[in-house]
Amino acid sequence: MVVVGLDRLQAGEVNVIKIELNGEPYEAEAGLTISALLVDLGLADKRVAVEYNLEILPKSEHPQTELRAADRVEIVHAIGGG
Amino acid sequence: MTEQRQDSPLVIAGTTYSSRLLVGTGKYKDLDETREAIETSGAEIVTVAVRRTNIGQNPDEPNLLDVISPDKYTILPNTAGCFNAKDAVRTCKLARELMDGHDLVKLEVLADQKTLFPHVTETLKAARELIDDGFKVMVYTSDDPVIAKELEDMGCVAVMPLGSLIGSGLGIRNPYNLMLILENARVPILVDAGVGTASDAAIAMELGCDAILMNTAIAAAGNPVLMASAMKKAVEAGREAYLAGRMPRKLYASASSPIDGTIV
Numbered sequence: 136m137v138v139v140g141l142d143r144l145q146a147g148e149v150n151v152i153k154i155e156l157n158g159e160p161y162e163a164e165a166g167l168t169i170s171a172l173l174v175d176l177g178l179a180d181k182r183v184a185v186e187y188n189l190e191i192l193p194k195s196e197h198p199q200t201e202l203r204a205a206d207r208v209e210i211v212h213a214i215g216g217g
Numbered sequence: 218m219t220e221q222r223q224d225s226p227l228v229i230a231g232t233t234y235s236s237r238l239l240v241g242t243g244k245y246k247d248l249d250e251t252r253e254a255i256e257t258s259g260a261e262i263v264t265v266a267v268r269r270t271n272i273g274q275n276p277d278e279p280n281l282l283d284v285i286s287p288d289k290y291t292i293l294p295n296t297a298g299c300f301n302a303k304d305a306v307r308t309c310k311l312a313r314e315l316m317d318g319h320d321l322v323k324l325e326v327l328a329d330q331k332t333l334f335p336h337v338t339e340t341l342k343a344a345r346e347l348i349d350d351g352f353k354v355m356v357y358t359s360d361d362p363v364i365a366k367e368l369e370d371m372g373c374v375a376v377m378p379l380g381s382l383i384g385s386g387l388g389i390r391n392p393y394n395l396m397l398i399l400e401n402a403r404v405p406i407l408v409d410a411g412v413g414t415a416s417d418a419a420i421a422m423e424l425g426c427d428a429i430l431m432n433t434a435i436a437a438a439g440n441p442v443l444m445a446s447a448m449k450k451a452v453e454a455g456r457e458a459y460l461a462g463r464m465p466r467k468l469y470a471s472a473s474s475p476i477d478g479t480i481v
Contacts, residue, residue: 157269176272182282183270184315186307191314209269211311213282215251216266216297217241217383217432 152204165204169197176210183212219462227427229262229405230321230353230374232291236261237422238452239293239407241432245441248284254435255285258445262291264323264430266298267312292316293355295323300336302326302343309347321374322347323409323430325357333383335359341367348372357409360394362401369404376402377409377430380421384433386413389420399425415444415451422455423463 150165163172169192173179185192186209192200202208227234240260245251255263263285285292294312299305309322326343328336335358347354353374358364360378368376378398381387388411389395399406405427412418412431421429429452438444 157272159272161272176270177277178270181270182280182315184267184311186311189307191310193314209311210272211267211315212270212280213265213292213294213315214268215242215245215281216295217243217264217430 152202154202154204154206154208156208157210161208163202166201169200169202169208172202172208173197173210178210181212183210185210219464221462222460224460227405229355234261234291234428236449236452237428237456238418238449239264239428239430240435240445241295241430242281242285243432244436248279248281250441251281252284254441254445255290257442257449258435259449260290262293264293264295264432267294267296267308267315287316287319291321292319293321293323296325296343298327299325300327300329300339302339302346305339305343306346306350309352310350313352320351321353321355323355323357323377324373335379337361337364341371344368344371344373355407360391360398362394362397365398365406366401369402373404375405375407375427377407380408380411380417383410384437385411386417386434386437387411388413388417389424392420392424395421395424395426412448415447418448418451419455419458422452423458425459428452 151162152165154161154163169185187200188207227237236259238258238260239262240255240258241264242251265281296305296308299308305324305326312322313320324343326336326339328334337359340358344354344356348371355375355377356368356373357377358368365376365378378395380389407428407430408421408426409430412429412434418429435441435444435448
């Protein structure tokens with residue numbers, strides 16, 4: 136499990152929620168936007184696509200989409216394949 | 218004398234391609250080898266898989282699409298690893314978002330891990346849904362002429378029967394089924410899967426296939442870059458032989474040198 140903004144979480148300054156990210160449990164700050172999540176993951180300038188609760192989330196909606204408890208997020212990219 | 222055939226360009230979903238070899242990007246040693254083999258193959262359409270990013274791992278690893286640029290190649294995302302229509306459709310939607318709206322996809326819905334044989338009924342279901350959603354679908358299927366026709370009639374932009382199982386390298390196991398598919402086709406027919414070496418590619422092209430899609434035959438060769446070169450030539454040779462029209466097969470010999478004027 137990966138924790139975002141560890142120092143702030145430890146200080147108890149933020150409300151932590153549990154989501155599912157790429158099929159794994161993940162803890163994030165409530166209200167974190169998808170854009171901010173991608174920054175945290177080092178994927179902000181990468182060619183990725185996001186599915187949010189089983190719906191495609193267009194890039195244009197990343198900045199205003201905020202994480203809520205039990206959200207299911209998939210982040211995919213292209214890899215080698217036939 | 219056999220009649221020669223008229224050449225016609227390979228057109229897929231309204232775009233004309235000069236190379237009749239499509240290649241995958243899986244199973245290579247590294248991205249350098251991938252790039253070199255694909256450049257050597259002369260392919261213009263290149264397949265990729267869509268997978269979850271590795272959360273928590275180094276995000277600075279080189280990306281496949283930095284090496285195989287969508288500016289240079291037509292990227293064909295596949296649905297490999299999908300065993301039902303629902304997952305395949307989800308994957309295609311993610312691929313379209315990933316490729317900034319580019320909607321050409323390779324649909325493959327597989328039946329089981331051991332054979333990776335096409336799951337035909339799920340394939341038909343997924344193809345219908347994707348076409349209705351505006352996708353241009355190149356579809357991997359069995360070499361059943363009835364199903365191939367159904368997929369074409371449904372609106373798939375290319376139908377891609379197997380030569381033999383994915384990654385098996387067993388070549389073109391049922392040329393007569395391919396001939397039946399080719400006879401009635403109005404969209405490009407590509408052999409997808411089964412090619413093991415250059416002669417297999419030539420055989421498929423001599424039958425009249427419009428193009429060939431391959432991955433393992435190149436990537437798993439002892440020297441993938443050299444095999445990419447061989448495949449490029451085999452596809453071109455097979456196409457030219459198809460257009461030229463092969464001589465009829467005969468049971469008995471027919472002398473190449475004239476009989477008249479021999480000294481015996």
